[in-house]
Amino acid sequence: MRDIFVFDFDGVIVDSVSALKRIYYDFLAQFDKKGNDKEFDSLNGVKLADIIKTLKSNYKLVLSEKTLFDIYNQKIMRMYENVALNKGVARTLEFLSNKGYKIALASSAKYLEIITVLNRYKLTNFFDLIVSGDDVKRAKPLPDIYNAVKNKLGKANYFVVEDSLNGAISAKDAGMNVIFYGKTKFKYIYIYIYLALLKF
Secondary structure: OOEEEEEOOEOOOEOOHHHHHHHHHHHHHOOOOOOOHHHHHHHOOOOHHHHHHHHHHHHOOOOOHHHHHHHHHHHHHHHHOOOOEOOOHHHHHHHHHHOOOEEEEEOOOOHHHHHHHHHHOOOHHHOOEEEOHHHOOOOOOOOHHHHHHHHHHOOOEEEEEEOOHHHHHHHHHOOOEEEEOOOOOOOOHHHHHHHHHOOO
């Protein structure tokens, strides 16, 4: 059976999680509210619309969901204008592509955000499929986004590179193998993939 690699976007392709955490705190500070790391972690990998619903409910924010969404989304769009790739990402994608593997991207981020960054770094052509938060109604940790990948690419051994608990649960529940990527031990993503594949 063929192998297919699926990458998350935020925290895996791009080094954006620390910036997203700052946006989360800054957004709440606008309304004199104080967030916490535990809540941010629980929202990591979740669609923005669902993040807004949660924050509006948890902090009793009076503005409409649409207005809150627009405020938060503007901060995210500005962040993506300058976001950097994680170390080794381009090398990893080139290696897998040269070996003939199919490569997909599955992220709760909006398609415009994803494609803008991929085009800037000339990575778009490495991906056979991109599934964004725009394509599914239910976000991670539900398995919908990874099931959408399977529906498009068919039966295979799937190896998913994820950096969040929500993403790992989503991939596992879709029946995929998870390579959990964290930058505390190794800087380069291809080291993680190589070592993780030794276990499968």
